[in-house]
Amino acid sequence: MDFRMKRFRSCRSSLSLWHILSLNLQGKGALTMPQIFKIGSYLIYFWTNENDPLEPIHVHVSEGVPSEHATKIWITKRGKGLLCNNNSRIPNHKLKTILKIIEARHFDIEKKWMDYFGEIHYYC
Template sequence: MPQILRIGPYSIYFWSNEGDPLEPIHVHVSEGRASATATKIWITSTGKTILSNNNSKIPEKILKRLMRMIEANSSDIIDEWLNRFGEIRYFC
């Protein structure tokens, strides 16, 4: 899976097949290796984040920090999504 960021032990990445039709822009987060049951975080058109699920069971304090880091890097993440998938849809 294409890793976008690494923050400590956490990988932030896109899943290689994001659906057909393409899902709204989001990243997956897991500790260590990529997982099909990873935490999913949506990215809005303004660069804010919305937690879809916390399947990785990341502690809340750490999850909030990770979400702030994703927001701080949202323009780069959005650019990478566009380069990889060729189109962008937003959750809201």
């Protein structure tokens, strides 16, 4: 068992907000997914391969497990959530709640992004 999975198991029991998981998605090899937090059954996370040059700060949202077709939400300079797409088809009433929570916790998201990538750029 590698370090990331050991860390995940120990963090899961202590309800940590920062988990590193190894995933294998449709033959793309192992990807790493830092999970920022959960909202009910929805995961709020970003991928470690967010392109080069680094994309503007954003999160992915999917229910249950990370998905290549997750909903994408940009974080603006003012801490607002800007819906890029709703590929995971989250119902509108749930999406509004998720957006409000993401906006309320934008400092947590920005810190995790900066800790992981070392730089932040904003979409707007």
